Amino acid sequence: MKVLVTAGGTGGHIMPAVAIAEAVRSLSPGAEILFVGTDRGMEERIARLNGLDFVALPALGIKGKSASHLARALLVNTRAFARALGIVRGFAPDWVIGTGGYVTGMVVLAGRVLGCTCAIQEQNAVPGLTNRLLGRIVHRVYLSFPDTTGRFDPSRARLTGNPLRRALVQARRDAKPGYLLVLGGSLGASSINRAAVGALKVLRDRGIAPEVVHQCGSVDCQWVSDEYRGSGIRAQVHAFIDDMASVYAGAALAVSRCGGITLAELSALGLPSIMIPFPHASDDHQSANGRYVAERGGGWLIAERELTAERLASEIQARLTDTRGLETASENMRGIGLGAGARIIAEEIAGV
Numbered sequence: 086m087k088v089l090v091t092a093g094g095t096g097g098h099i100m101p102a103v104a105i106a107e108a109v110r111s112l113s114p115g116a117e118i119l120f121v122g123t124d125r126g127m128e129e130r131i132a133r134l135n136g137l138d139f140v141a142l143p144a145l146g147i148k149g150k151s152a153s154h155l156a157r158a159l160l161v162n163t164r165a166f167a168r169a170l171g172i173v174r175g176f177a178p179d180w181v182i183g184t185g186g187y188v189t190g191m192v193v194l195a196g197r198v199l200g201c202t203c204a205i206q207e208q209n210a211v212p213g214l215t216n217r218l219l220g221r222i223v224h225r226v227y228l229s230f231p232d233t234t235g236r237f238d239p240s241r242a243r244l245t246g247n248p249l250r251r252a253l254v255q256a257r258r259d260a261k262p263g264y265l266l267v268l269g270g271s272l273g274a275s276s277i278n279r280a281a282v283g284a285l286k287v288l289r290d291r292g293i294a295p296e297v298v299h300q301c302g303s304v305d306c307q308w309v310s311d312e313y314r315g316s317g318i319r320a321q322v323h324a325f326i327d328d329m330a331s332v333y334a335g336a337a338l339a340v341s342r343c344g345g346i347t348l349a350e351l352s353a354l355g356l357p358s359i360m361i362p363f364p365h366a367s368d369d370h371q372s373a374n375g376r377y378v379a380e381r382g383g384g385w386l387i388a389e390r391e392l393t394a395e396r397l398a399s400e401i402q403a404r405l406t407d408t409r410g411l412e413t414a415s416e417n418m419r420g421i422g423l424g425a426g427a428r429i430i431a432e433e434i435a436g437v
Contacts, residue, residue: 283394
């Protein structure tokens, strides 16, 4: 069996492709897998680290771009499609699966033209432009959230949850998780970083001193560390955390954005979160993701416009002092099943 996975741009697109590849290999060890991504992102490094053959394909986005950029994108993407036809014809995959990013448009379309079974996987409650377009031609659409807007043909859509790496799916929470986990983003979400540092100072003044693990991105790392140290707050500060499974395992409560993969990871570990949607996410998809979780009792929403140190401190205090409420939210978060997608997708691909 041969499977071609394609993704580009961000980790939120790339890691689901890697997780699908990993799950396919676990069910069908002899499967040949090829990863096709852009020539300017992190795709090649991540693919190689995970033992996947990789081919780079230039592609440019079109949404919200200027007329001059659109003209250049048309030329680049036309060439990319021609090259994608050659890649797909040469590899001859049984399945072509795209998980997002503009490069997937050319590759999945090439697969469809050449008669492959084609699928897309959508990480968020509101699908991106590429997946909305591809959803009209592929054989299968794997969804992480219900398609409440009717973007996809129900006969081709399947609700699976997001694909996660096996290490996260198999991880378990500590018997007595204790600390507050602040996820300011691998690239840094300065508004969350500022609010979290301020909130911990407010809590300190109220006589509440939770232990903190804070991922804040490289740009904010130094000042965040200095602020905690100068305020006498116990905090482990990281620019980036590689082993997220063990960090999730020890946390009692998270503060996070509402990206589809982040919420899937929290769901897999049953870790409830105070969720702060990124207000500039395309089509405001993070707000839709967060509402879905909040309505099912897995977390609590704070809009960015309402985010202050005092507001966040009060929310953290309310949750950490309600042990039974946290336990219920943890059960709810796990029960949503947002991170179950890898094996479900792989089973369909492998025909088991």
